[in-house]
Amino acid sequence: MASLAGITFRPAAEADLLDCHRVWRDALDAYQARMGMQPMPEDNPGLRRLHRHAHATDPARFMVADRSLPGGGTRVVAFGSAMERGPLWFLSMLFVEPREQARGLGRALLEQLLPADRETRALATCTDSAQPISNGLYTTFGIVPRMPMFNLVGRPAAEFRWPALPAGFRARLVTEPGAWSESDELAAFDEALLGFAHPQDHRFVQAEPRHLFAFRDASGELVAYGYAGEIGRLGPIAVREPALLAPVLGHLLTTVVPRGASAVWLPAAADGALAAAIRAGLRIEGFPVLAGWSRPFADFSRYVPTSPGLV
């Protein structure tokens, strides 16, 4: 490994989050420019909210790398954030300033973030499919890219016939989502699907804001939930049976009509919902991301994550 002299690692303070945003944008722009893509906007409020959430829930797992400067002082040149949810360790972000890349800094920072008991945990992340460095780096830790996730954008055609919910199934807007986030019912549903409950992430998504819908069968049992926001983003969506995903997606897309386009990251394992969304008129935007894991932790034929940065 090349020398990391002059670099120190420490947990991020909230005041570092703007620097993390800068590193994120510069790192992405540097490789996306090589592919002829437009620079990222100066500010990304959604990303800043995600950083604040990751920092609030997992402060010890949000780290920065400082480079000491010749004239004194330091500069944040890299950051990474991971979240622990039950048995899952999820890498949300890892970014290194372009001029500091390819010298072992990303690998060293990742080693700081990985859990001590990594052999017994499910380690996971999402990568840009167009980025060989991150895909290669994570693979060396067993986090192998295994499944594309597609960013589906647009609005469904009014005449498109979504697969119907089974007879007797009902969708209801949850009017007190905060209280329901803490409920045993939601915790049990998430535990069965993901292996952990995560009320803190539900509260984050609700504040984005996104509306929460609960789907119940004729006996009143919870069979699915899903979020849709008026800004257009959907997710997470969770269903008891894979066949419910397309009807639930259709319900969310047609019930919450945003001012602009809708957008949802659909896992390739959710094949029925993916096909329905494309037939309805939504379009794949950009490169897919690749979800990678060291061992399976969730059934993605029944779960649509919040975003590539948050399960």
Ligand SMILES: CC(C)(COP(=O)(O)OP(=O)(O)OC[C@H]1O[C@@H](n2cnc3c(N)ncnc32)[C@H](O)[C@@H]1OP(=O)(O)O)[C@@H](O)C(=O)NCCC(=O)NCCS
């Ligand atoms: C991805 C990133 C965080 C890695 O940090 P870095 O400091 O550049 O990486 P390192 O030098 O520590 O490690 C690079 C490792 O990537 C792997 N790698 C690099 N190029 C590779 C390739 N073409 N194929 C396979 N693996 C490759 C190797 O394992 C290498 O480690 P090694 O040199 O010990 O063999 C950094 O390059 C970055 O911020 N890139 C731009 C933004 C980005 O894409 N972030 C991730 C989004 S998913």
